[in-house]
Amino acid sequence: MTVVPTLRPWLPSDASVLLTASADPELSRQFGGRTFDETAAAAFIATTYRFDGHARNWAVVDDGDLVGNVGVTAIEHTHGTAWISYWLTPEARGRGLATRALVTAADDAFDLGLHRLELGHRTNNPASCAVATRAGFRAEGVERDKLRYGDERFDVETHARLATDPAPDVTGLRSVVSDV
Template identity: 60%
Template sequence: MTFELRLWTSEDAPALCAAYGENPDLHTQFGGADLSTVDSARDYIGKHFSFSESGRNWAISIGDLAVGNVGLSAIEQRHGTAWAFYWLTSPARGRGYASRALATVAAEAFNDGLFRLELGHRVNNPASCKVATRAGFIPEGLERQKLQYGGERFDVETHARLRTDPIPDLELLSTAR
């Protein structure tokens, strides 16, 4: 089966809708958007999974099925920085897909002239920490009670990867623009 990074399309709306319905832990990734219908998922793809100077999103695809997202936001050319993020559906987790996708996006960002990529994960999400460290992102610190979901606050561990850091030993993927 083909594992690749590609641009999101409106044809991915059923997969995004299914991911939203089957993975309640992903709801925070969508900023409160309701993606419970194919139409709402299609609208979300059109508005939020864009590819621009300030943000880039790739579908993590297995075969023809989008099973996750990896991207960069807050791309800032003057200082050469960006914020990295990723998510996968539950069935796609634990196979190294997210780490390879993140390492691929980092390599592409460095090739495009960026110098520093940052990310953060809730400290109660050790799987996300593993993705980041496998992709070469080094822990830098703890931001206490940074995020709030519902009435609960969460500490966030920040990681960064510099263009000059060692390259992780992961097979990179081809990317589409």
């Protein structure tokens, strides 16, 4: 029996998955080049992959396996804005999970009363651009040399989705908050 892909808050017991994911050369950028051990991964989950009034980080679970993250962070209630990000393990890519997770996280953020969600991707990452576009995030411009990984700098294309934008024709994922 196949289990429906789900979003749920991160748990301390997810540290081993984060440890494995951060070892992937492409994903290590998502973690600022950090190397984790089990203790550091658990601490990262507790402090960075929080699920509270300022950040809502969702673990992407597919067929029982944790395969990624989608996070709504820097939640700013005065102006109704937030930053959104996402990643998947290499094995989970190419099946629409990132787009579906992004749509679900955006809908949850709009349900909280937020109005504008922003994200950015390296301009040399067309797959991330495609995820953002399919999830209804419109490109707004390029920020030159915004990110630095090691000694290399990257331009970033910024996208945004407003609560008033048309909803994309994408079926989101089931989300479970009872584990918080």
